[in-house]
Amino acid sequence: MSAEKINPPVRPEYLRTLKTFEEARHQRDLPLATRIFRRDAFRKFLILVALAALWEILARIQNNDLLLPSFSAVFRALIEGIGSGELLSKSLVSLTLLIKGYLTGILCAFLLTSLAVSMRAWQDLLSTLTSMFNPLPPIALLPVSLLWFGLGQGSLVFVLVHSVLWPLALNTHAGFQSVPETLRMTGRNYGLSGIRYIAQILIPAALPSILAGLKIGWAFAWRTLIAAELVFGASSGNGGLGWFIFQNRNELYTDKVFAGLTMVILIGLLVENLIFLPLERITVKRWGIQR
Numbered sequence: 001m002s003a004e005k006i007n008p009p010v011r012p013e014y015l016r017t018l019k020t021f022e023e024a025r026h027q028r029d030l031p032l033a034t035r036i037f038r039r040d041a042f043r044k045f046l047i048l049v050a051l052a053a054l055w056e057i058l059a060r061i062q063n064n065d066l067l068l069p070s071f072s073a074v075f076r077a078l079i080e081g082i083g084s085g086e087l088l089s090k091s092l093v094s095l096t097l098l099i100k101g102y103l104t105g106i107l108c109a110f111l112l113t114s115l116a117v118s119m120r121a122w123q124d125l126l127s128t129l130t131s132m133f134n135p136l137p138p139i140a141l142l143p144v145s146l147l148w149f150g151l152g153q154g155s156l157v158f159v160l161v162h163s164v165l166w167p168l169a170l171n172t173h174a175g176f177q178s179v180p181e182t183l184r185m186t187g188r189n190y191g192l193s194g195i196r197y198i199a200q201i202l203i204p205a206a207l208p209s210i211l212a213g214l215k216i217g218w219a220f221a222w223r224t225l226i227a228a229e230l231v232f233g234a235s236s237g238n239g240g241l242g243w244f245i246f247q248n249r250n251e252l253y254t255d256k257v258f259a260g261l262t263m264v265i266l267i268g269l270l271v272e273n274l275i276f277l278p279l280e281r282i283t284v285k286r287w288g289i290q291r
Contacts, residue, residue: 041273069255077259087244087263094225094240095267097153101160102221106214108161109168114198117176130170138163138224142231156228163224164217171216175209176202207283215276219268226264 036042052071059070069077081087112129115122138159145155179202187201203210229242239247241260248256 044273066252066254069258073255074258074262077253077255078262081256081259081263087241087259090239090241090244090260091263091267094229094242097156097240098160098221098225100153101157101225102164102218104157105161105164105217105221106168108165109172109213109217112165112169113172113176114195116173117198117202118194123173126169126173130166130173133162134166134170136162138220139227139231142228156225159224159228160221163220167220168210168213168217171209171213172206175206175213178209179205211276211280211283215272218271218276222264222268222271 056071059065059068062068065073078087112122112126116126117123141159141162142155145158149155149158183201183205187197192200225240226242226245229240230246241264245257245260248254248260
């Protein structure tokens, strides 16, 4: 045998730094139009533009501003309402009430579900209460809330708490029940119990269900608030977006009615894309539960 076969040459070692998947995806040599179209915000914007164009076409075919004003007329009414500050002040009133009822409902829901995972009796109570009150429309409680709390913010907050409490409690409890037994055993082996067990084991594992409950509770509360303001009007002499829509409907300002409805939709889109979507990316995807 030759000396080269016995002692083969040793190749020099080197260290190669690999790019992450996100870096590699963004640095691909793709056309500009393709990169723009791949952005979620751009595709959603195109959908909104298509819906606005369809609205404008249907309004022009209808040719009756009292029944269906055109998108351009509603857009002008929306800009005028924002510029005068009327729509912004009405939105602030509604959002203030919504935050009070929403946060109170969240606290009540987590209190009930925390008790339900600790004792069988509390679990039976929660199951019974959700079966009773979750199908009950929140707006149906308005007469009762008016009798108990009077014509004011207390009545609206009570109805909002009802709209948030039961769907969130149901989703949170279902998420707690679906936590794998291995995670439960891990928590018990580390000596976790009570609040620490719930905070460090159950809540991280049940995040998808909790976030789904928060989104459902937000949607229910927002719809309930607008409907409640439409039913009995202003709260303590200062109405919100629902009262704005109700007033303009009585005065046959249909463009302002649709401007108020558009404001309700815009607030919903902002909450979804600026609060819940980043929350899902930061929490759920960070824990590796979703793609």
